[in-house]
Amino acid sequence: MRIESAEVVVTSPGRNFTTLRIVTEDGVTGLGDATLNGRELAVASYLRDHVVPLLLDRDASRIEDTWQYLYRGAYWRRGPVTMAAVAAVDTALWDIKAKAAGMPLYQLLGGASRSGALAYGHASGRDVPELLDSIRAHLAQGYRAIRVQTGIPGLASVYGVASSTAGGGERYDYEPARRGSGPRVLPAEESWDTRAYLRHLPTVFEAVRAEFGPELPLLHDGHHRMTPIQAARLGKALEPYDLFWLEDATPGEDQAALRLIRQHTTTPLAIGEVFNHVHDYTTLLSERLIDYVRSAVTHTGGVTGMRKLLDLAAVYGIKSGMHGPTDISPVGMAAALHLDLAVHNFGIQEYMPHTADTLEVFRTSFRFEDGLLHPSDTPGLGVELDAEAAGRFPYQPAYLPVNRLADGTVHDW
């Protein structure tokens, strides 16, 4: 299983993706997603310049050893760029091992623990009537759990509302990063007002429950914008509407902040999409300050890194809720689905379908049926990269938006 070549492919079929493709001497190909939204080329360089030379001639079957070699061997540990690069190598090696075994990856991870992974879709609207329509449309597509995001009176564009124009840039229904092909692309700037948000959001959930009843699992993403005491107040205010989770109530790096929120509310909490290592979670898990782990396979050192994290979460009865917006490529999504199917402490999987252009580049076999995702029984991850199609969509510089308060102060986006 000698690694003969490793190549980094950067392509932009609607949004940018960085992918690692490893080929063994006997022609088995493995794919790994290395996409870091708005910073794609940093991971591409980390891989091309520093990792690919180390991979050539290594034994592709030594997955744990390669993970430790790249993680400990770099000396400079953790961080989103490093862990995305480690993730891409790790996922590609699992793809190769499963293909060589003639099995879908979930079989190598212990086999299926369930028939499919409950997925949540993204409903949103600039106002409540548009939101209710969006929820109806998602229910018609089969979703059994729904994330709810709306516009806020007085704010021009808000995170998570599909029809936002990202501060005057091109309209993106699937991707908040503003792209451009000119010499200089700048991030869109949005404005934010937490007090207006705190006043408005409970009225949105009241309307949604009045329309759809008590059963439908509802989720919401606070996107890192509140202080701990504001988040505590929101969690309390939302208790009557029985949320599945409140996500990223405060900026994730301050783990201790969750203690304060937890003391005040029984609304379940999810956090971790910007984390990249199990050590980012130690306080949150050991003190049971959260209910769901939001990391992506892509940003957390791959299947190996994510498995280490989920096994520790399981000790505390905490479940998975893996990150799955469209900046997780179909390769990263497939890896998540194999883990979703296999681990005991699965909770829910975020899902946003990719665009037709993306699916032309990445040929997938996973399926969404009756609200559940299934990775398919194709050997390996079940995703192939069409290099010719990838070449038709060259990289375009793109940035996620930045946020400012009314007086111009930069705020968390």
Ligand code: GCO
């Ligand atoms: C989510 C996330 C995304 C992020 C995106 C940034 O819950 O899906 O918050 O929407 O904003 O991954 O690149």
Ligand code: MG
């Ligand atoms: Mg989020």
